[in-house]
Amino acid sequence: MTFALTEEQDELAATVRHLLARRSDSGAVRRAVARAPGYDESLWRTLCDQVGVASLAIPERYGGAGFTLVETHVVLEQLGAALTPSPLLGSGVLAAQALLLSGNEEACARLLPGIADGTRVAAVCWAGADGRWRTDRSDVRATGGGTWALSGSATLVLDGMAARTLLVVAGTGPGPVGLFEVDPADGRVRVTPTPAMDTTVSLARVEFDGVPGTPLALDVAGLLGTLHDIAAVAVTALQVGTAQRALDMTVAHSKERVQFGRPIGSFQALKHRMADMLVEVETARSASWAACWAAAQRLPELPERAALAKAWCSEALNKVAAETVQLHGGIAITWEHDAQMVFKRAHATSQLFGQPHEHRQRLFRHVIGAAPR
Known part of the structure; x- marks a missing residue:
């Protein structure tokens, strides 16, 4: 099976990416996190009103757009690349899916329309x-x-x-x-x-x-396991987006930074390191998309794919973030540069909904449990 975006999903990604380029640059992100509620409310309204980001995985009967978690995943990856703070993960994914999994029709009909249009966090x-x-x-x-x-x-x-x-x-x-x-x-x-x-x-x-x-x-013990997997997979979308941002920053810097009379990107050793970063980004994206497909389709392999993706993407982003700091040099550890934000995002998200070693243990248990005896 090939995991790739459809033409419509590519358009969705491009729309969100262009909006964030205009409204969520480095300065805007820093201003948003410096005041309550911790994100740009005007940008969040625009994302919900014009793109419908919070409604994508909510059924139409509850005021949603009736798509799947795959489309939400696409948006989260773009938010990760821009380092944009938003309530999409906590409200649009975790809370919305908790309500849907609960099977409580009255609560879904009452609460999900507000979550879908972004007016209720x-x-x-x-x-x-x-x-x-x-x-x-x-x-x-x-x-x-x-x-x-x-x-x-x-x-x-x-x-x-x-x-x-x-x-x-x-x-x-x-x-x-x-x-x-x-x-x-x-x-x-x-x-x-x-x-x-x-x-x-x-x-x-x-x-x-x-x-x-x-x-x-x-x-809800049963549904909490599924909810945990869905949340972990959603975090991997943020991680993949952030890893792509780190790679792009590093490549751009290597073309501009001159040492010994030539751009540092022309040195073979640094080319090899950036090639390794690309491998980390692309393998993480493959694992993340495969897990997202399992979450959207509620496939039986969701627990294994979620565990694999969260462990792999967490460690991939940690490696890419570390290389980003190394290849940028001293400027990367200053508050003014975005490399420190990437580094912090890497370490924070690797803890969110389970550390890599915990997910490897989960994966091992699932694999052993599924093995023929």
Whole structure:
């Protein structure tokens, strides 16, 4: 099977790329992350109104465009290349897919249209104090029955500071974990920002103190595994885009930087290193697209492909980012240069939804489990 973009997907990528070139250059990105909510709200409205980026993977019956996660993946890769902060990953992917996977028709009909048009930012409160997104337990506890009350805390909540709706993974006593809807405006909810290495990723800690919660699904352990895979695959799109940005920056710099009377890109040793960077970018893109196709089609191999892609793309971006810093020289470690943003994006995203070694362990378990005995 050949994994390549269709003509329409190429046009989508080009449209987003051209818009970001005009509205999300280095200066714009730095201005956006320096103030609340951590992204350019005007640009986000344009992306949603004119391109429909948040609606792509949401069915038409819920106000979406009725495409798939592949189209969202295309947009995320372009956002990654521009280092553009946005709520697409946290709200348009994680929260929207959590609602769809919950099977709660009423909640989907009520919440997804706002997520699709970008007017409602939703955040999933999931990771525990250990920074892990577990499928079998949560640091938030839901008690009650007819009326549920949530207590506890969640960390690393994507776009938690901007959210109008919180989707909370909570334990329900000795039973399984459930998914609950919570209003962040309730006085018993406390949301505090979490400083991140990558300033373009907005994270928060959310604490609950007996907050009323509306149950969306009371046994979500199964769907959380799929949601985790979808989220990990979406992160690889950002990683591939960022790796492409790093490669392009480095090649451009090698043509302009003169040493010993000639551009440094003319030296054979540096050509070899940039060729190795290209291999890292292209292999990462192949792994990412293959995993995205599995996520969009809900193929049985999604867990293996997601694990492979997240491990491979994380390490590929780390290598490309390190080479970017090395080949740019001393300027790369200054605040004014974008190489430091690429380097921070690499290390931050390699932790998001599982570190490379964790995904390699998952892949190993799946491969061993599928092997004939």
